[in-house]
Amino acid sequence: MSDTSAQILLRTTVNGLDVAVAIEPQETLAEVLREKLQLIGTKVSCNVQVCGACTVLVDGLPVSSCTYLAYEARDRQVLTIEGLASKDGTLHPLQTAFIEENAFQCGFCTPGMILAAKSLLDQRPDSSEHEIVEYMEGNICRCTGYRSIVAAIQKAQASVADRSS
Amino acid sequence: MSRDSDDAKVDLTPQNWSDLPVEPVTDVSHETGFQVVNKSVPRRDGVAKVTGRALYTSDITLPRMAHARIVRSPVAHARITSIDVSAALERPGVYAVLTGEDLKALPHTHYGHAVPDHAVLAIDKVIFVGEPVAAVIAASERIAQQAMEDVVVEYDELDAVITVDEALSPEAPVIHGRAFTSGAFRGFEEETVAGQTSNICEEAHVGWGDVEEGFSQATTIVEGEYYYPMAYAYAMEPYVAVGDVSDNSLTVYSSAQHPFMVRHDLAHVFGMSLGQVRVVVPYVGGGYGSKSYTKIEPLAAACSWWAKRPVKIQLGVEESILTTRGDDALVRMRTGVDSDGRIIAREATIYLNSGAYAENSPLVCKKSANRIVGPYAIPHVKVDCYSVYTNTCPASSFRGFGASLVTFGAESQIDELAEKLGEDGLSFRLRNVADEGERFFPKMRGLDANLKGDLRKLAAMLEWDAEPQAGRGKGLAVSASDAGAHPITTAAIKLHGDGSVTVLTGSTELGQGSHTVLAQIAAEEFGIPLESVQVVASDTAIVPFERSTGASRTTTLMGRAVQEACQEAIAQLCEMGSEAFGVPPEEIEQESGGLRHGDRSMAWSELLTSFFGMPDCEIVGRAYLRRAGDLKELPPFWEIGCAGVEIEVDEETGRIELTRLAAVGDVGLAINPAMAEGQDLGAAAMGIGTGLFEELVYDGQQLANANLWDYRVPRFTDIPSDVRLELTQDQNGVGPYGAKGGGEGSLNPMSASIANALYQATGVRVHEAPLTPERVWQALQAKKSSQREAE
Ligand code: FES
Ligand code: FES
Numbered sequence: 001m002s003d004t005s006a007q008i009l010l011r012t013t014v015n016g017l018d019v020a021v022a023i024e025p026q027e028t029l030a031e032v033l034r035e036k037l038q039l040i041g042t043k044v045s046c047n048v049q050v051c052g053a054c055t056v057l058v059d060g061l062p063v064s065s066c067t068y069l070a071y072e073a074r075d076r077q078v079l080t081i082e083g084l085a086s087k088d089g090t091l092h093p094l095q096t097a098f099i100e101e102n103a104f105q106c107g108f109c110t111p112g113m114i115l116a117a118k119s120l121l122d123q124r125p126d127s128s129e130h131e132i133v134e135y136m137e138g139n140i141c142r143c144t145g146y147r148s149i150v151a152a153i154q155k156a157q158a159s160v161a162d163r164s165s
Numbered sequence: 166m167s168r169d170s171d172d173a174k175v176d177l178t179p180q181n182w183s184d185l186p187v188e189p190v191t192d193v194s195h196e197t198g199f200q201v202v203n204k205s206v207p208r209r210d211g212v213a214k215v216t217g218r219a220l221y222t223s224d225i226t227l228p229r230m231a232h233a234r235i236v237r238s239p240v241a242h243a244r245i246t247s248i249d250v251s252a253a254l255e256r257p258g259v260y261a262v263l264t265g266e267d268l269k270a271l272p273h274t275h276y277g278h279a280v281p282d283h284a285v286l287a288i289d290k291v292i293f294v295g296e297p298v299a300a301v302i303a304a305s306e307r308i309a310q311q312a313m314e315d316v317v318v319e320y321d322e323l324d325a326v327i328t329v330d331e332a333l334s335p336e337a338p339v340i341h342g343r344a345f346t347s348g349a350f351r352g353f354e355e356e357t358v359a360g361q362t363s364n365i366c367e368e369a370h371v372g373w374g375d376v377e378e379g380f381s382q383a384t385t386i387v388e389g390e391y392y393y394p395m396a397y398a399y400a401m402e403p404y405v406a407v408g409d410v411s412d413n414s415l416t417v418y419s420s421a422q423h424p425f426m427v428r429h430d431l432a433h434v435f436g437m438s439l440g441q442v443r444v445v446v447p448y449v450g451g452g453y454g455s456k457s458y459t460k461i462e463p464l465a466a467a468c469s470w471w472a473k474r475p476v477k478i479q480l481g482v483e484e485s486i487l488t489t490r491g492d493d494a495l496v497r498m499r500t501g502v503d504s505d506g507r508i509i510a511r512e513a514t515i516y517l518n519s520g521a522y523a524e525n526s527p528l529v530c531k532k533s534a535n536r537i538v539g540p541y542a543i544p545h546v547k548v549d550c551y552s553v554y555t556n557t558c559p560a561s562s563f564r565g566f567g568a569s570l571v572t573f574g575a576e577s578q579i580d581e582l583a584e585k586l587g588e589d590g591l592s593f594r595l596r597n598v599a600d601e602g603e604r605f606f607p608k609m610r611g612l613d614a615n616l617k618g619d620l621r622k623l624a625a626m627l628e629w630d631a632e633p634q635a636g637r638g639k640g641l642a643v644s645a646s647d648a649g650a651h652p653i654t655t656a657a658i659k660l661h662g663d664g665s666v667t668v669l670t671g672s673t674e675l676g677q678g679s680h681t682v683l684a685q686i687a688a689e690e691f692g693i694p695l696e697s698v699q700v701v702a703s704d705t706a707i708v709p710f711e712r713s714t715g716a717s718r719t720t721t722l723m724g725r726a727v728q729e730a731c732q733e734a735i736a737q738l739c740e741m742g743s744e745a746f747g748v749p750p751e752e753i754e755q756e757s758g759g760l761r762h763g764d765r766s767m768a769w770s771e772l773l774t775s776f777f778g779m780p781d782c783e784i785v786g787r788a789y790l791r792r793a794g795d796l797k798e799l800p801p802f803w804e805i806g807c808a809g810v811e812i813e814v815d816e817e818t819g820r821i822e823l824t825r826l827a828a829v830g831d832v833g834l835a836i837n838p839a840m841a842e843g844q845d846l847g848a849a850a851m852g853i854g855t856g857l858f859e860e861l862v863y864d865g866q867q868l869a870n871a872n873l874w875d876y877r878v879p880r881f882t883d884i885p886s887d888v889r890l891e892l893t894q895d896q897n898g899v900g901p902y903g904a905k906g907g908g909e910g911s912l913n914p915m916s917a918s919i920a921n922a923l924y925q926a927t928g929v930r931v932h933e934a935p936l937t938p939e940r941v942w943q944a945l946q947a948k949k950s951s952q953r954e955a956e
Binding site for chain 1 (some may be wrong): 840
């Protein structure tokens with residue numbers, strides 16, 4: 001009714017499913033995920049790439065979807081928190097570890113936090129505690145004081161190592 | 166995409182529990198006879214939150230819903246001479262623009278639980294930079310955002326007062342300049358003084374003994390001025406509300422801690438009955454006090470009323486800062502010690518910069534005056550505290566309010582006294598803190614904690630007696646807050662025909678774990694598995710009244726209400742059992758999951774089926790707590806803060822790094838120990854923030870750092886890997902099983918602990934929080950140059 005700007009067609013893959021969606025060129029990935037695809041598990045907080053709440057993985061690497069143009073994700077693989085557990089509902093080791101270690105309270109940072117941690121563990125499965133803390137520096141949690149998150153990542157690290165050994 | 170999309174359209178019931186069972190973690194550290202409570206069971210909202218299925222207000226979309234963006238004042242104090250919305254209205258996709266003028270058609274234009282001074286939108290006048298002046302309501306946020314530029318507002322500027330000094334000067338313009346009646350929920354009894362002839366919003370005067378006499382007997386006195394900054398709670402979910410007004414009712418979804426308080430203000434503004442107003446709170450993405458009381462809900466509802474459709478207002482971080490910050494505190498204080506080393510007198514004057522509207526600052530004022538006394542029995546006390554209106558963004562509750570603000574100065578000064586006596590801060594405190602049961606604060610409940618024991622635990626965790634490495638120092642501090650948890654709490658439980666239970670509670674799940682803890686209590690009382698209990702929360706049309714969710718009240722007061730509601734249902738079941746067993750009720754005993762007489766047992770489900778003669782029928786148990794019995798005396802509990810740090814100081818840059826953090830949570834009984842410790846660490850982390858770098862700064866009329874780039878909050882690397890937490894569980898609270906509140910305590914002493922550690926490490930004392938590298942470096946330079954002069 002009101003959209004004067006030209007729409008473009010975005011083709012991408014989100015959580016393993018091919019998607020074609022009409023977007024405006026200036027739309028961010030967070031807007032498209034949340035508003036067009038109803039993938040509301042991705043949270044937006046600072047909206048200026050400081051807090052990491054909106055982190056999703058594009059081709060396995062973390063991006064701040066609040067400032068990442070959706071069009072940049074064309075022909076790429078996007079993973080959001082909704083796509084992390086396996087199809088039968090089995091939680092990813094990071095999800096289980098976050099629950100077991102009480103690695104969240106309000107949970108608003110959690111989707112972004114878990115996806116950032118996933119990309120770390122995928123890239124460097126044997127990260128030291130120091131490396132974990134450094135890598136996660138871009139994700140803010142206002143509730144926990146972080147130590148439980150570090151513990152959860154280490155626990156998931158151990159269980160991923162167990163499974164692959 | 167279809168499957169995910171469907172999945173994501175989560176239903177709008179207040180809490181959507183689809184949790185998969187997870188193996189409970191059993192806590193073995195504390196031996197008790199409990200089955201479900203006092204155990205670190207996993208959070209009930211765990212799976213929802215790690216899979217992205219947990220629904221927050223930001224996620225809510227209603228059919229026909231519009232979005233509003235807010236036009237805000239660029240000036241601190243001005244008369245609005247005109248607002249032209251015609252160009253904005255011409256934009257395609259704009260439904261309506263609401264201004265203060267339009268609001269005059271409502272029964273009331275102002276609200277406020279303490280002082281009804283707060284206009285839903287500025288009317289005729291603006292009183293701070295960032296004040297909402299108009300709301301543009303459009304088909305999308307983007308359209309509303311663009312149309313905002315077409316709203317033309319003309320201002321006639323007035324003199325503004327930004328600091329407390331300016332606001333209290335005799336020439337200062339009076340910001341409100343009219344008399345107010347007290348709001349309905351201010352939390353204390355005296356009439357309001359706000360706004361009539363000066364910029365004083367509230368004052369508090371506390372005292373006993375005769376301070377002049379006290380100081381004349383003192384052999385050692387320390388005097389000083391201390392500043393605690395304006396802080397931003399940064400709940401990661403910014404303020405958000407969806408208003409939906411129809412002909413005869415109003416529903417608001419909001420990220421609000423106290424839905425019943427919000428309901429009161431909405432009913433008032435719209436002239437509706439309480440029953441016509443429904444406030445629903447889904448999961449809340451962090452609160453920490455900043456979502457206490459009413460924020461943008463009246464505006465969201467007014468936009469809906471004006472545009473005749475549901476309207477969502479989603480603020481960003483900068484707008485959230487402009488909506489609510491914490492009061493700052495300037496404290497002038499002296500404390501005297503007698504020849505036995507006992508504190509004999511304390512005198513303090515406190516000024517709070519409370520911003521343009523009262524919000525909860527009147528209560529912050531009262532509490533600051535009380536809490537600066539600290540957990541010490543001092544014979545002579547005089548405290549005067551003033552909450553002052555200024556043309557800055559409004560201040561209100563922030564976790565630990567009234568305690569964090571003044572404990573920085575109060576506990577810095579305790580160390581300064583100890584130093585002057587040539588003693589260390591621990592032994593000085595061990596001699597001076599109140600004993601358990603001691604009425605150290607006249608007319609209040611005696612201290613319900615063994616604070617000396619807590620201090621000894623803290624000292625052990627800090628290895629207090631071990632000499633720190635060079636460049637390092639240790640510090641500790643304590644606090645006791647008269648919890649502002651006014652005991653008005655009601656709850657209901659439904660026991661369903663199959664023996665499962667639903668808890669109906671007005672306590673909002675902010676992340677503190679209320680749903681888990683309350684479910685644990687109900688499971689314990691009925692002797693049923695935790696999985697058989699569901700919690701439905703914070704929908705004012707469904708759940709019984711609860712005043713608020715804050716001041717660490719939920720475990721103590723709501724926990725107890727839930728426990729009593731369960732017991733009331735069980736009493737009904739005993740009557741049913743009496744009929745079923747054919748024996749008097751007193752001969753019947755409760756057992757796990759049902760009742761027993763002799764060797765005959767009946768499960769809860771059997772009792773209900775036998776009574777009603779049909780399956781699936783249910784009974785309701787309820788409890789009403791008020792100020793009576795053991796809850797008559799205030800505070801319901803003292804919230805203890807007992808925390809310390811070891812720090813390392815880089816003398817070249819002035820940068821402080823924490824190398825160890827230790828805290829004792831004196832919680833009476835932890836219903837869920839792992840979650841209680843999580844709250845302690847979370848609170849301590851916030852204390853590290855205001856201790857080291859968090860501070861909102863005004864540059865003239867504007868906030869200089871109203872964004873997360875410039876307002877830094879603690880990150881992963883700011884928390885030391887050496888964190889030691891301990892719980893004291895003496896079962897000495899008025900809550901269920903002897904529980905009492907926690908979750909704010911560790912914040913309050915943190916900034917003073919850091920200042921005390923800095924002194925130990927370097928010999929410099931900084932009286933202004935946060936202890937930024939710049940402040941520390943300057944203090945170190947000053948010390949060096951005075952040393953050079955002395956040489
Ligand atoms: S919301 Fe994207 S980084 Fe904060
Ligand atoms: S759990 Fe609340 S912000 Fe991390």
